[in-house]
Amino acid sequence: MGFAPFSTPYDWSRLSAAKAVASQHPDGMIDLSIGSPVDDVPASVRKALAGAANDPNAYGYPVTRGTKQLREAITRWFAKTRGVDLNALDAGICPTVGSKEGVSLMASLLGLGKGDVVVQPRISYPTYEIGTQLAGAETLKTDVADVESWAHVPGVKMVWVNSPSNPTGEVLTAAQLHAIVDAARRIGAVVVSDECYALMDWRTAGPELTATDCILGSDVCDGSAKGLLCLYSLSKQSNMAGYRTALIVGDNEIVAPMLETRKQIGQIIPGPSQAAMAAGLDDLDAVLDQRARYRSRLELLVEGLRTAGYEAVMPEGALYVWVKAISGDCWTDIDALARLGIIVSPGEFYGDKAYLRVSATATDAAVNAAVERLAHAAPTA
Missing domain, CATH: 3.90.1150.10 (Aspartate Aminotransferase, domain 1)
Incomplete structure (x- = not known):
């Protein structure tokens, strides 16, 4: 790397x-x-941050993989808001210091480099391409939902999905996501789905909590997290950009070595922020x-x-x-x-x-x- x-x-x-x-x-x-x-920032989050200021995870070194409290909150959040059972998928969980470092380091953490191709939406968040360039890999910009535009390109190792999209707001359907997953699995590419705006779904007019389709949804992934990673952040849902609280979940064969690397380089959410993150995930009101x-x-x-x-x-x-x-x-x-x-x-x-x-x-x-x-x-x- x-x-x-x-x-x-x-x-x-x-x-x-x-x-x-x-x-x-x-x-x-x-x-x-x-x-x-x-x-x-929600009052529940501020209270949790203050309450954890002198916990063992604060005065001692924090846990890279996240506290038990945080991991359970992440699991509950996916079940309640996305209809995804992380335990049934045997999904790995990796807290990240904000979503941007997760995005910018992704290609490098996957071991990509010269000759490897990363597919991304033509109109998209610039850090996808910056992360690919940092790894020394090549970028292919296209309509990712048009799988024929990339599925036969030599060297494709990773596919970025962003739904809802920054900046366009476009939302991909479960059928579109399923087609992307199928095509990527056929060629041995990892699908990384940036779902940081998942709860900001404006297609229905009601006040109820609705979410866009998840890459780990059963009708998308066919009950398996193989080759799939989902990114999420609390920056927008809970106004916690400064807390640097985000996560990667998915194929544990990919997530586990990421955690080991992150442990060695000290990419760890501070302990009090982990407690605040758990509170933010639980406070859906x-x-x-x-x-x-x-x-x-x-x-x-x-x-x-x-x-x-x-x-x-x-x-x-x-x-x-x-x-x-x-x-x-x-x-x-x-x-x-x-x-x-x-x-x-x-x-x-x-x-x-x-x-x-x-x-x-x-x-x-x-x-x-x-x-x-x-x-x-x-x-x-």
Whole structure:
């Protein structure tokens, strides 16, 4: 395992000029770019963090594989929210220091390198490609659900799935996921499914807790975790980005050696954060409250963008409105929106410079203010 150079453009400093313009707006800058949570961490999580501050897992070295309490909470969460029995699958569990390190180290931890090919969605989170480049492997960008576009390509060893998608919000069906799993198993490739937005499913209108299909669901994996890994994070469901609490579950023959490697290099969630993570997984009422906030903000942003002339639609899932730039170029629209004091993400970061990503991870006041500004000015004027 070594780190090769990476070249994928994901440089947020490129928004500096637009931010300088936006900051001059009389009512200040509204940042709808980076998807960093802004709402309170649930009280249950804060209480668990404080209560664990002097536990043996805090003053001593924490457990790499997670405490018994955490592992049981992860198992309960998958059963309650995803309909997945990790025990029946004999699935391995690996807590990670946030989801980004799990994503960026994945190809390296799988031992991939020169000559190996990693398949990923054409429009996607840039760290998939960065992680592949760090491992020295090659990237194939395609429509992952179109298995014929990659299943016969020599050297494919890993397939990234992201549903709901960051940035597009697209959700894959169980049938699509099943086809991906079948094709990957036929060629001996590992499927890694990034499901960090799984509870942010907007396809139904009710307030109940719904989730997208899981790669480890029985109708997807045929009752076996072989060759499958699922990633999840508490950053969005529980506003715990700063706690660095995420996980990998799946084929124990893959997870077990990952745990051993992580133990040797010290990639371990701090003990108090493990206790907080368990509390966050169990507090589904707080998740429901947060879902309601995000749904409302997304609906407002879609309405505001439409008023400004964008062809915006409610995403199927996740926390972003993925919309085509009116000018046809993301940077031109970013400059125009900056004059309204609004900052959004360039689609170029995700694979298409003709689009913008507008994040709902902003306060209600900020979202309402952005909608008001969009209603009173044409962004490309």
